[in-house]
Amino acid sequence: xxxxxxxxxxxxxxxxxxxTTWTSYGGxxxxxxYSELAEINDSNVAMLTPQWIYQTNAGRLxxxxxxxxxxxxxxxxxxxxxxxxxxxxQELWRYSQTLPPGTMGCCGTxxxxxxxxxxxxxxxxxxxTLVALDIHTGDVxxxxxxxxxxxxxxxxxxxxxxxxxxIIGNAxxxxxxxxxxxxxxxxxxxxxxxxxTTAGPESPPEHRKTWSGDSWKRGGGSTWVTGSxxxxxxxxxxxxxxxxPDMVGDVRLGDNLYTCSLVAIDADTGKLRWHYQFTPHDVxxxxxxxxxxxxxxxxxxxxxxxxxxxxxxxxxxxLDRATGELLVAKPYTEVTxxxxxxxxxxxxxxxxxxxxxxxxxxxxxxxxxxxxxPTTYSPGTGLYxxxxxxxxxxxxxxxxPYVEGQWYQLGHTRNVPDEELEGxxxxxxPATGDIQWEYKTTQPPVGGFLxxxxxxxxxxxxxxxxxxxxxxxxxxxxNFQTGGRSVTAGAVTYRFRGKQYVAVAAGSxxxxxxxx
Amino acid sequence: MTGTGGxxxxxxxxxxxxxxxxxxxxxxxxxxxxxxxxxxxLTLRVFxxxxxxxxxxxxxxxxAGAALAQNEPHVGAEVNNPFGNDPQAVxxxxxxxxxxxxxxxxxxxxxxxxxxxxxxIFAVGDRDADLQQIVTRGRDVMPGFRRxxxxxxxxxxISFMRSLAGLNLGTVTGDAAAGANLFWGKGGCGNCHRVGLxxxxxxxxxxxxxxxxxxxxxxxxIIDPDAELPRGYAVVTxxxxxxxxxxxxEIRHDAFSAQFRDLANNYYSFLRSxxxxxxxxxxxxxxxxxxxxxxxxIDDLVAYMAGLGxxxxx
Numbered sequence: 001x002x003x004x005x006x007x008x009x010x011x012x013x014x015x016x017x018x019x020t021t022w023t024s025y026g027g028x029x030x031x032x033x034y035s036e037l038a039e040i041n042d043s044n045v046a047m048l049t050p051q052w053i054y055q056t057n058a059g060r061l062x063x064x065x066x067x068x069x070x071x072x073x074x075x076x077x078x079x080x081x082x083x084x085x086x087x088x089x090q091e092l093w094r095y096s097q098t099l100p101p102g103t104m105g106c107c108g109t110x111x112x113x114x115x116x117x118x119x120x121x122x123x124x125x126x127x128x129t130l131v132a133l134d135i136h137t138g139d140v141x142x143x144x145x146x147x148x149x150x151x152x153x154x155x156x157x158x159x160x161x162x163x164x165x166x167i168i169g170n171a172x173x174x175x176x177x178x179x180x181x182x183x184x185x186x187x188x189x190x191x192x193x194x195x196x197t198t199a200g201p202e203s204p205p206e207h208r209k210t211w212s213g214d215s216w217k218r219g220g221g222s223t224w225v226t227g228s229x230x231x232x233x234x235x236x237x238x239x240x241x242x243x244x245p246d247m248v249g250d251v252r253l254g255d256n257l258y259t260c261s262l263v264a265i266d267a268d269t270g271k272l273r274w275h276y277q278f279t280p281h282d283v284x285x286x287x288x289x290x291x292x293x294x295x296x297x298x299x300x301x302x303x304x305x306x307x308x309x310x311x312x313x314x315x316x317x318x319l320d321r322a323t324g325e326l327l328v329a330k331p332y333t334e335v336t337x338x339x340x341x342x343x344x345x346x347x348x349x350x351x352x353x354x355x356x357x358x359x360x361x362x363x364x365x366x367x368x369x370x371x372x373x374p375t376t377y378s379p380g381t382g383l384y385x386x387x388x389x390x391x392x393x394x395x396x397x398x399x400x401p402y403v404e405g406q407w408y409q410l411g412h413t414r415n416v417p418d419e420e421l422e423g424x425x426x427x428x429x430p431a432t433g434d435i436q437w438e439y440k441t442t443q444p445p446v447g448g449f450l451x452x453x454x455x456x457x458x459x460x461x462x463x464x465x466x467x468x469x470x471x472x473x474x475x476x477x478x479n480f481q482t483g484g485r486s487v488t489a490g491a492v493t494y495r496f497r498g499k500q501y502v503a504v505a506a507g508s509x510x511x512x513x514x515x516x
Numbered sequence: 517m518t519g520t521g522g523x524x525x526x527x528x529x530x531x532x533x534x535x536x537x538x539x540x541x542x543x544x545x546x547x548x549x550x551x552x553x554x555x556x557x558l559t560l561r562v563f564x565x566x567x568x569x570x571x572x573x574x575x576x577x578x579x580a581g582a583a584l585a586q587n588e589p590h591v592g593a594e595v596n597n598p599f600g601n602d603p604q605a606v607x608x609x610x611x612x613x614x615x616x617x618x619x620x621x622x623x624x625x626x627x628x629x630x631x632x633x634x635x636x637i638f639a640v641g642d643r644d645a646d647l648q649q650i651v652t653r654g655r656d657v658m659p660g661f662r663r664x665x666x667x668x669x670x671x672x673x674i675s676f677m678r679s680l681a682g683l684n685l686g687t688v689t690g691d692a693a694a695g696a697n698l699f700w701g702k703g704g705c706g707n708c709h710r711v712g713l714x715x716x717x718x719x720x721x722x723x724x725x726x727x728x729x730x731x732x733x734x735x736x737x738i739i740d741p742d743a744e745l746p747r748g749y750a751v752v753t754x755x756x757x758x759x760x761x762x763x764x765x766e767i768r769h770d771a772f773s774a775q776f777r778d779l780a781n782n783y784y785s786f787l788r789s790x791x792x793x794x795x796x797x798x799x800x801x802x803x804x805x806x807x808x809x810x811x812x813x814i815d816d817l818v819a820y821m822a823g824l825g826x827x828x829x830x
Contacts, residue, residue, distance in 0.1 A: 069782075087785040088785065092775060137723050141710075
């Protein structure tokens with residue numbers, strides 16, 4: 001009888017596994033971008049072949065596609081979104097909303113994808129709204145105002161669904177805006193809570209005091225990459241961006257909490273549980289918006305529930321995700337803005353590294369180190385994989401008053417002449433911060449990161465290549481020229497009709513691969 | 517630098533329709549943006565802030581039509597009908613209306629598959645310029661007439677439309693409240709149709725149906741759903757190799773494959789080569805309710821549907 005039951009369960013599992021899903025930006029609350037699928041593996045990946053290509057005509061894509069019941073859902077630039085048939089790659093419906101004139105931003109109008117709850121998809125629109133779409137038709141179910149594009153806010157993030165809430169963050173720190181993490185009702189679109197990422201009147205006084213005068217009002221701290229969630233602790237983890245103005249610190253003296261930080265927020269109330277600031281009083285644009293995988297680490301023989309990040313400031317970090325205690329902080333590239341950590345886990349700043357009118361060389365440069373580029377953690381290898389841009393930059397400051405709705409970076413950077421631009425794929429042991437292997441490229445690989453139980457690491461680079469590595473050793477096993485200028489989004493994998501696929505957005509197209 | 521990822525995509529202007537190719541809509545250089553004023557002209561800015569800050573006003577315009585945003589660049593343009601209510605122009609416009617408009621808007625302008633034009637309020641905005649824009653360029657399923665009619669003829673049609681104002685030819689006799697009860701209660705309409713946040717399923721979204729269709733058309737759609745099958749609701753039937761028949765609403769249908777979803781919103785995608793048969797028909801999956809609902813119930817339902825979209829945010 002028991003045997004029969006086991007067989008029934010096994011049969012049910014096999015049936016259920018006939019098709020698998022991919023339902024969030026990070027491939028789950030833990031942001032691993034890892035799949036147990038292993039039909040495509042290190043022994044056969046060399047035969048991987050494109051099955052279809054869908055041309056979105058919607059700018060350069062940064063979206064992680066979602067896979068649900070035979071359909072792929074993805075978003076593009078300029079508020080576009082689409083549903084695509086998994087069998088043929090054909091468009092099933094398309095959503096678009098014309099951008100109003102006068103939106104502002106640094107870098108085009110990208111969008112990093114959908115979140116889903118039941119039969120509703122959620123996406124942000126660039127001009128500052130959050131929309132819920134009917135998953136079957138693409139019809140708008142509700143649309144909610146989030147933030148005003150006229151003062152410099154824009155929205156690019158893939159939302160995060162936590163229980164009955166849609167959680168999002170903002171972009172626009174370069175325009176003197178004030179960052180936030182917001183939660184909205186999946187049912188009605190009403191806002192349930194907002195957590196401000198610059199400490200203001202509603203924050204504890206000791207946090208508020210980390211800003212001179214009223215500089216917190218224009219203090220930046222954008223939250224433009226999707227966070228993680230720990231259901232047991234009921235905490236959402238979001239990384240915050242640079243303070244504003246980016247390269248002039250004199251007008252915002254103090255640490256400038258909670259910019260360049262990791263904030264752990266109660267998912268029900270939006271209240272701050274703990275924070276850790278990676279770069280106090282940043283003047284180098286070292287956003288901490290990067291991915292925040294939740295990983296249980298073995299440190300000194302003890303298992304610690306950790307949250308990890310390859311930060312833009314050049315260091316890899318691991319923190320206790322219940323308390324915020326610093327566990328690991330180690331450079332993965334050349335770092336000159338700091339010289340080490342003090343006893344309290346606070347970086348010791350190097351002297352004379354602030355941007356100047358004449359220019360000051362600092363490492364890493366403005367793009368990082370690592371940037372927002374999607375990352376992956378494999379429980380199979382126990383390694384964390386991310387990309388890094390090597391080299392330094394010269395930082396210049398510029399002095400100007402704040403004007404509402406105008407560019408407020410107050411500085412710029414230049415590459416160092418004669419310094420060769422390089423990038424690398426880094427595989428790091430998250431319990432120690434030690435680099436296990438590194439693969440050098442001519443440009444930083446900026447997307448496509450995904451690991452599978454087939455001992456594979458997928459990576460997309462800035463020359464348009466989609467590459468499969470042996471996840472253990474870093475050996476290149478397969479590559480494909482996508483024809484896109486770069487592969488900038490995270491890749492996904494799924495089983496459809498009993499066959500494993502890998503899909504990725506490259507340039508303005510989405511392509512699906514499988515074994516012949 | 518936030519929201520980054522490198523300079524994104526091709527220039528906006530390559531993908532924008534002509535009306536939005538105003539300088540402020542173009543993608544700026546990220547550095548020079550800081551020095552320039554990227555806000556829209558003052559009139560437009562004021563108008564936009566009115567839209568944002570006065571929800572009632574917004575709702576009015578939304579009720580009046582989702583295409584409002586598309587007309588914004590014309591806000592402030594003072595284009596008026598040169599014929600006004602000139603009787604000769606009205607007569608000429610009436611003839612043109614019969615030839616080009618009656619099929620969708622009804623022979624008297626009372627509405628059909630297109631909106632009722634005799635209420636004196638228009639989904640696209642009430643000014644001459646708004647009407648000229650929609651007749652000239654079209655919208656959604658309505659074609660533009662700029663290659664069919666001369667400019668003067670378009671104004672004559674508008675003179676005729678203006679002459680209908682307030683006639684309310686599409687008046688309903690039913691009880692909208694009773695219709696709502698039927699719709700959400702024993703009629704079961706909400707199982708397949710969505711109105712705002714309520715209802716759902718496979719059928720057309722009816723949130724705005726009252727401003728998109730005339731009452732005759734609404735009535736027809738209940739008693740004879742095949743008569744004016746809305747675009748996108750054809751039916752695909754596939755017979756699988758093991759003889760099972762699967763049927764649903766068409767999403768795509770081509771030489772090699774078909775994609776469709778059934779009334780429970782299950783999604784199907786088949787290659788022609790892997791099924792025994794595949795066919796497409798324009799017969800609606802919605803049954804006729806003639807004889808199922810009483811005449812009064814149908815009147816009530818029409819009254820309810822005719823009111824949908826008036827003042828409701830989408």
